[in-house]
Amino acid sequence: MAETQGFILSLLVFSGKFWWTSSKVLLPELNVTCIIQDDCVLPCSFRPTGTVVIHWYKQQIPVHSYYYHKDQFGLQNKHFSGRTSLFNSHISQGNASLLLKRVKVQDKGRYKCYTSTRKGNQEIFVNLDVKAPIQSVTMEMSDEMVICTSHNIYPMPRVIWATEPTLAQEALENSTIRTTDHKGLFTVESMLRIVGNLSERTYFCSFMSADKSQVWTASRKNQDDITHEEGQPLSISCMAPHSLLNFSLTWTISNPMEQTLILKFDNRTGNMVNLWEEKAVLNQDLLLQGDGSLLLSKPDSEEHSGTYTCTFSGLQGRHIVQTKVNITVASINVDEKNQQRSWWSTAASAAFVLFTIIIALPLCLRQRALEARKLSYRYNGAGLVEGEPKLNRDPNSSTSCNGEQPGAEHTKEQAQADTHDDQFNDAHRSASCNGTLGPDSENEEEEKQGECQTEEQDVSDSESFEQNGFINTEPELHLAETSSRPQA
Ligand SMILES: *[C@@H]1O[C@H](CO)[C@@H](O)[C@H](O)[C@H]1NC(C)=O
Ligand SMILES: *[C@@H]1O[C@H](CO)[C@@H](O)[C@H](O)[C@H]1NC(C)=O
Numbered sequence: 341m342a343e344t345q346g347f348i349l350s351l352l353v354f355s356g357k358f359w360w361t362s363s364k365v366l367l368p369e370l371n372v373t374c375i376i377q378d379d380c381v382l383p384c385s386f387r388p389t390g391t392v393v394i395h396w397y398k399q400q401i402p403v404h405s406y407y408y409h410k411d412q413f414g415l416q417n418k419h420f421s422g423r424t425s426l427f428n429s430h431i432s433q434g435n436a437s438l439l440l441k442r443v444k445v446q447d448k449g450r451y452k453c454y455t456s457t458r459k460g461n462q463e464i465f466v467n468l469d470v471k472a473p474i475q476s477v478t479m480e481m482s483d484e485m486v487i488c489t490s491h492n493i494y495p496m497p498r499v500i501w502a503t504e505p506t507l508a509q510e511a512l513e514n515s516t517i518r519t520t521d522h523k524g525l526f527t528v529e530s531m532l533r534i535v536g537n538l539s540e541r542t543y544f545c546s547f548m549s550a551d552k553s554q555v556w557t558a559s560r561k562n563q564d565d566i567t568h569e570e571g572q573p574l575s576i577s578c579m580a581p582h583s584l585l586n587f588s589l590t591w592t593i594s595n596p597m598e599q600t601l602i603l604k605f606d607n608r609t610g611n612m613v614n615l616w617e618e619k620a621v622l623n624q625d626l627l628l629q630g631d632g633s634l635l636l637s638k639p640d641s642e643e644h645s646g647t648y649t650c651t652f653s654g655l656q657g658r659h660i661v662q663t664k665v666n667i668t669v670a671s672i673n674v675d676e677k678n679q680q681r682s683w684w685s686t687a688a689s690a691a692f693v694l695f696t697i698i699i700a701l702p703l704c705l706r707q708r709a710l711e712a713r714k715l716s717y718r719y720n721g722a723g724l725v726e727g728e729p730k731l732n733r734d735p736n737s738s739t740s741c742n743g744e745q746p747g748a749e750h751t752k753e754q755a756q757a758d759t760h761d762d763q764f765n766d767a768h769r770s771a772s773c774n775g776t777l778g779p780d781s782e783n784e785e786e787e788k789q790g791e792c793q794t795e796e797q798d799v800s801d802s803e804s805f806e807q808n809g810f811i812n813t814e815p816e817l818h819l820a821e822t823s824s825r826p827q828a
């Protein structure tokens with residue numbers, strides 16, 4: 341009996357000034373984990389009987405108080421200022437939970453919820469743990485080093501390196517730097533020295549959260565450079581390191597100037613955006629098996645040379661494959677073609693000059709004289725020129741100057757087979773235009789212009805010398821499109 345009294349007495353002494361300690365209820369401690377910057381509820385309840393006094397403490401620091409039916413901020417530590425509240429409308433139902441807003445690293449700790457009513461008082465302890473989850477991991481690669489970085493993490497994560505094909509753990513010479521900012525968040529930067537050939541391996545770095553619930557992995561492979569001949573199909577490989585569930589894939593090309601998106605695929609929607617359309621394709625069936633290789637059907641040295649980056653982004657991870665591609669001009673073939681062309685060009689020009697001197701020039705001169713006579717006759721007779729059909733429609737007039745006479749057929753074909761001098765042709769055409777009219781009155785000037793335009797059109801419509809004249813200046817154009825290309 342005396343022992344029991346002694347126990348109660350010591351209990352009373354231990355619990356200090358509160359006389360109604362005898363009815364104190366001991367409850368298990370609660371554990372709460374909150375995400376930094378989020379709002380967080382520290383739970384606490386009591387048996388409601390009339391008026392209540394509520395005090396929240398963190399260790400000995402006053403966090404929040406409530407009595408006389410209202411919040412009391414007089415003693416509140418300024419660390420919590422403006423960030424705490426109770427669920428006031430629920431207090432009468434026995435809810436003394438604390439709402440802590442914009443949780444900080446420093447909020448971590450053991451909190452006490454003290455409640456006191458007529459029926460007695462009570463203490464509940466709540467352990468608040470905080471964390472800032474890993475949100476991204478970036479990986480950079482130079483010739484000697486791989487560097488992985490992640491920011492704003494709490495608590496400190498672990499970094500694990502790996503390669504594929506594997507290297508012994510001892511060979512992975514790594515060093516990790518951890519820094520904290522004023523908020524107490526960690527930035528972790530880990531470096532791995534590259535052993536052997538960079539392009540031989542895929543490098544992985546994983547950041548694992550302290551509670552092991554989260555693993556973020558960045559991986560990267562810098563493939564061997566590709567040198568490839570223009571016009572030949574080229575496949576640039578990109579394999580996902582492991583099966584991916586929800587992922588997106590992007591291909592970009594970059595040169596020193598800029599980075600350009602080529603295509604984008606989202607596995608969740610099945611949506612593919614291809615900005616290179618016919619020039620680049622990606623097999624969607626293979627892609628779902630983790631093969632995101634890009635096929636360039638007809639690469640061009642100017643447009644398609646550069647650094648290609650393929651990025652698989654998945655849940656808590658990112659895999660990058662980078663390939664430098666140099667599309668070279670097919671130098672030998674082009675030289676040969678040019679040589680051939682220049683030979684033909686010379687031969688054809690010579691033939692044409694000869695043809696002109698021997699046949700066309702006398703004809704043309706005769707024609708000019710004839711037309712001048714015809715025109716002056718028409719002017720004198722009808723007095724109106726505008727309504728008249730154009731002179732060059734007359735098969736006997738200017739066409740003959742373009743060498744479309746039956747007698748010139750063979751020479752024309754030869755010239756068409758390849759080329760003659762562009763300049764010569766221009767001179768020739770303008771000569772035929774000038775030849776159709778005398779140099780006098782304004783009316784005549786108009787007529788002359790109209791006629792020359794019509795003639796040009798006629799000439800380009802019918803595949804005649806101007807067409808072939810392109811070949812000298814723009815060989816590719818001719819190869820690609822045999823006709824109906826207006827003069828550049
Ligand atoms: C709270 O966490 C501590 C360890 O931190 C553990 O011993 C205790 O059992 C936990 N309590 C509950 C209610 O989960
Ligand atoms: C108190 O009320 C709030 C708001 O309704 C609720 O989120 C919380 O869980 C309640 N706590 C207890 C211990 O009932």
Ligand SMILES: *[C@@H]1O[C@H](CO)[C@@H](O)[C@H](O)[C@H]1NC(C)=O
Pocket residue numbers: 499500501502509512513514515
């Ligand atoms: C990295 O370095 C640490 C110590 O510096 C070592 O324990 C670890 O095995 C190394 N390798 C990997 C893969 O993390």
Ligand SMILES: *[C@@H]1O[C@H](CO)[C@@H](O)[C@H](O)[C@H]1NC(C)=O
Pocket residue numbers: 536537539564
């Ligand atoms: C590294 O790769 C290059 C080609 O990319 C090769 O020529 C060289 O032999 C390789 N070196 C080693 C040590 O494997």
Ligand SMILES: *[C@@H]1O[C@H](CO)[C@@H](O)[C@H](O)[C@H]1NC(C)=O
Pocket residue numbers: 585586608655
């Ligand atoms: C993948 O995405 C779908 C649709 O958005 C979602 O329902 C599913 O939970 C996601 N799977 C994982 C593993 O996140």
Ligand SMILES: *[C@@H]1O[C@H](CO)[C@@H](O)[C@H](O)[C@H]1NC(C)=O
Pocket residue numbers: 584585586607608609610627628629
């Ligand atoms: C996303 O990828 C998974 C696995 O590769 C595949 O089973 C699923 O069909 C894909 N979803 C779409 C919309 O393509």
Ligand SMILES: *[C@@H]1O[C@H](CO)[C@@H](O)[C@H](O)[C@H]1NC(C)=O
Pocket residue numbers: 567666667668
């Ligand atoms: C591409 O290859 C050609 C021929 O090998 C070379 O002359 C040129 O410098 C290379 N260009 C780049 C950017 O590497």
